[in-house]
Amino acid sequence: MNRYEGKVVLITGATGGLGSAIARTLAEEGASIAINYINVGDLETMAKELEKEMTVKFGGKHKAYAADVTKEEEVSSMIENIVKDFGRLDVLVNNAGISINYTSWKYPAEEWQKVIAINLNGAFYCTKHALIPMREQQYGRIISISSVVGITGARGTVAYGATKAALIGMTKTIAREVAQKGITANCLAPGYINAGIMNNVPDKFRDEDVIPSIPMGHLGDTDDIAKAIAFLGSDDAKFITGQVLCVDGGFAM
Numbered sequence: 001m002n003r004y005e006g007k008v009v010l011i012t013g014a015t016g017g018l019g020s021a022i023a024r025t026l027a028e029e030g031a032s033i034a035i036n037y038i039n040v041g042d043l044e045t046m047a048k049e050l051e052k053e054m055t056v057k058f059g060g061k062h063k064a065y066a067a068d069v070t071k072e073e074e075v076s077s078m079i080e081n082i083v084k085d086f087g088r089l090d091v092l093v094n095n096a097g098i099s100i101n102y103t104s105w106k107y108p109a110e111e112w113q114k115v116i117a118i119n120l121n122g123a124f125y126c127t128k129h130a131l132i133p134m135r136e137q138q139y140g141r142i143i144s145i146s147s148v149v150g151i152t153g154a155r156g157t158v159a160y161g162a163t164k165a166a167l168i169g170m171t172k173t174i175a176r177e178v179a180q181k182g183i184t185a186n187c188l189a190p191g192y193i194n195a196g197i198m199n200n201v202p203d204k205f206r207d208e209d210v211i212p213s214i215p216m217g218h219l220g221d222t223d224d225i226a227k228a229i230a231f232l233g234s235d236d237a238k239f240i241t242g243q244v245l246c247v248d249g250g251f252a253m
């Protein structure tokens with residue numbers, strides 16, 4: 001399938017476990033990928049490597065953009081640069097996210113602020129600025145990565161769960177505001193996936209608590225998420241807006 005020929009896709013936190021899988025899947029379907037990364041540690045090198053790898057493997061033009069999604073000015077200039085470089089922006093995947101875990105009554109206020117800043121403010125700034133070219137084009141797809149934790153709750157994840165539930169409310173409002181402009185807004189809520197932030201979960205907790213709680217009895221893989229994003233961002237999903245698609249092996253049903 002080549003559903004993304006001529007489409008420009010921005011993925012935030014695109015060097016991460018799920019982000020890089022989404023980037024490769026959409027590039028394989030013909031998309032030009034704007035690879036967002038925050039310029040810390042070795043992420044610039046990883047972003048440039050992903051850019052090169054996708055160009056060699058799938059052809060097309062892909063480009064890495066440094067921006068901290070918690071800083072509105074950085075987000076706004078990243079999106080202006082993407083439109084300058086590619087001429088348009090068709091799909092935004094709000095993927096950047098972190099989880100910091102403490103029980104609610106011990107949760108440090110500064111960690112709460114950090115999680116809200118990245119998971120919620122970051123997705124809002126990216127959406128707000130992506131809507132500028134999308135409204136002009138009268139075409140766009142906004143997909144925010146929520147989580148089953150935003151639906152069911154999970155002990156120790158008060159800030160994370162709050163942001164992931166808030167993304168659902170944000171998405172429904174945006175979906176209504178732009179429904180007649182050719183733009184859809186949806187959330188994808190992954191369950192427990194064998195990549196990214198799940199790598200921080202201790203093996204014993206994963207094997208004895210998490211996996212037995214999944215009706216299908218195993219973790220999802222990055223392909224399960226990337227393929228669902230590819231559907232939601234494509235014209236196959238053109239009449240779907242304001243929805244939450246759980247990709248979770250039955251966890252949140």
Ligand SMILES: NC(=O)c1ccc[n+]([C@@H]2O[C@H](COP(=O)([O-])OP(=O)(O)OC[C@H]3O[C@@H](n4cnc5c(N)ncnc54)[C@H](O)[C@@H]3O)[C@@H](O)[C@H]2O)c1
Binds near residue numbers: 068146
């Ligand atoms: N892995 C899972 O099981 C799972 C389940 C449900 C939801 N999710 C969600 O999927 C998304 C991707 O998570 P992942 O598992 O791939 O984790 P990950 O840690 O591999 O990826 C997260 C990415 O976000 C980036 N990021 C963090 N702060 C940023 C900032 N200020 N600006 C720009 N980028 C920033 C990180 O550098 C990283 O590349 C997250 O929103 C996460 O909450 C993951």
